[in-house]
Amino acid sequence: MPQDIPSASATTACIILARGGSKGVPGKNLRPVGGVSLIGRAVRAGRAAEQVAAVYVSTDDAEIAVEAALHGARIIDRPAELSGDTATSESGWLHAVPLIREDLPALDKLVFLQCTSPFTTGADIDGCLAEMIAKSTDCALSVTEDHSFLWGFDAEGRGVGINHNEREQRKRRQDLPSQFCESGAIYSVRLEPFLRTGQRFCGSVALYPVNHPPVEIDTLDDFALCSQLAQAGGACEISxxxxxxxxxxxxxxxxxxxxxxxxxxxxxxxxxxxxxxxxxxxxxxxxxxxxxxxxxxxxxxxxxxxxxxxxxxxxxxxxxxxxxxxxxxxxxxxxxxxxxxxxxxxxxxxxxxxxxxxxxxxxxxxxxxxxxxxxxxxxxxxxxxxxxxxxxxxxxxxxxxxxxx
The missing domain is CATH 3.40.50.1000 (HAD superfamily/HAD-like)
Structure with missing residues (x-):
């Protein structure tokens, strides 16, 4: 997958933040799932999306930069002050925008991908963007449908149903109100409201349900689980x-x-x-x-x-x-x-x-x-x-x- 040469008239780019200082799992973004590093999988997903003109990886790590470029990403050097534990994702995305605009002056939409969601596909990204456009919203995100019975505490600290009434006959899961959980994989925004608010949820929101394993990698156990899923053939990167x-x-x-x-x-x-x-x-x-x-x-x-x-x-x-x-x-x-x-x-x-x-x-x-x-x-x-x-x-x-x- 050689690096793309984006057209100056292209309107959509993908940004992936991948710093080298992960403390929970050292070198996390370079560790493989199904034979491909997390950063490689994210870049390949972005490049497989038909609506995305180019994929940019913002990183402070030379090894990550080499790996991301191997899979076809353009590299943005992420400043140290935006690479620490307290730096927000939004600060990294905002830093990247002027640099991307040098390649894509017509830029008006962005996709933010997370390396920790290894089963994202190009079709998922295109679907999220399409939902944002179809619903005429300012942003969109990938979600998974959730059929959980949720519980909380009442004023006395006793358990109480949140999306169900525990005092009534137990409902079937499929009869619960529709609810969704952020998958953590994809966020898309229209550029103008994102720059104005500085937030990924920059106005009206569209939800795009995805159908892939709802796993975000934070631990070595997560890596082991995702590797088994990848090797079992349940998460092919080709549609x-x-x-x-x-x-x-x-x-x-x-x-x-x-x-x-x-x-x-x-x-x-x-x-x-x-x-x-x-x-x-x-x-x-x-x-x-x-x-x-x-x-x-x-x-x-x-x-x-x-x-x-x-x-x-x-x-x-x-x-x-x-x-x-x-x-x-x-x-x-x-x-x-x-x-x-x-x-x-x-x-x-x-x-x-x-x-x-x-x-x-x-x-x-x-x-x-x-x-x-x-x-x-x-x-x-x-x-x-x-x-x-x-x-x-x-x-x-x-x-x-x-x-x-």
Whole structure:
């Protein structure tokens, strides 16, 4: 995902505040969830939003700046006086506005993203902005629906129902009045009222319900929970609609099907490790009958052929020019680059990744590939990355299959 060059006529930008001095969890913004750092996930979500022209990260930390730039953010140096524990988020956002206006003179809307909400998507951001526009409000925020029975204390310190009457027959949760909890992920504002009030809630407010795990990361336990959710495939950064448009899947071999290691014996015979889980996932994709599938490898090792035979997949190996090979392969099948999901992990995959309509890479890929891939799979190569990919694609296809019945 190379850095965007925003048009001077663009009207919407995203700001992410990411200081380096977290005390609860040191280095929090650089810690990974599903193979991607929190700051990387936030930047990628902002860049995936169709209405956002550019993503800016305001930080006082050099490592965060490098990581954010890798994923396509523009960097704003955050002054020390705005980076301490007592500095408000609003002060950081207000500091960024004049700098953003140098790139976007037509700026009139801002999106504020929080790194601590790792499952935000571009569609969520677009939805929040659209709700603000549709309701003609000054600001909007992401919320999750809450069906809790809330309690408080009366004047004598005894428990009393807040959104229910404890003295009446117990209601069903779905019969409680509608209520929502801030998700903490997305805040959008119109620029003029935000500058006038200096507050994120700068006037009338729209609520945008989001449907993702309602977790804000504050502790190591939160990291562990979110990592499990990401690896289980329940929080894919690519929309279901986009996945459902894939017609061809082509994968590199080393570092994608394998862990990128090779065992060489005293006779020079090489062997590699692959994942049975990956094999099962690819089998399900192949059995669906919806995809043209191939392994495309630069390697000349016969192990590539044997693994492809085991998986019942077409294979082209000893290929140096992958773009030319894919151009021919797609043309022979009446397909184009927009139909292709290409999965690679290293610099020799760059050309194919840049041409493919959708690209993916394992979480332990070369940094250059992590920076340009549309989809970072939540697991390393040879350790379930392809299974996570397969599960996400098949999940995206499930609603369409249900309609076809």
């Amino acid at each position: 279901a609609d986009r996945l459902a448009r894939v017609k061809a899947i082509v994968m590199d071999f080393d570092g994608v099907h394998t862990d990128n290691l090779v065992i060489t014996d005293q006779n020079g015979i090489e062997s590699v490790r692959t994942s049975r889980g990956d094999g099962m996932g690819l089998s399900h994709l192949r059995s669906s009958g919806r995809f043209a599938m191939m392994i495309l490898s630069k390697e000349r090792n016969p192990v590539v052929l044997k693994r492809a035979e085991k998986l019942q997949l077409e294979v082209h190996h000893a290929v140096d020019d992958k773009v030319a090979a894919l151009e021919s392969w797609l043309g022979d099948r009446g397909l184009g680059w927009d139909d292709l999901l290409y999965v690679g992990n290293d610099v020799n995959d760059r050309g194919a990744i840049e041409h493919a309509g959708l690209s993916a890479c394992p979480s332990d890929s070369h940094p250059e590939i992590l920076g340009i891939s549309d989809w970072i799979l939540p697991l390393p190569g040879g350790h379930g990355a392809l299974r996570a990919m397969a599960d996400a694609i098949l999940s995206a296809l499930a609603p369409a299959a249900e309609q076809d019945r």
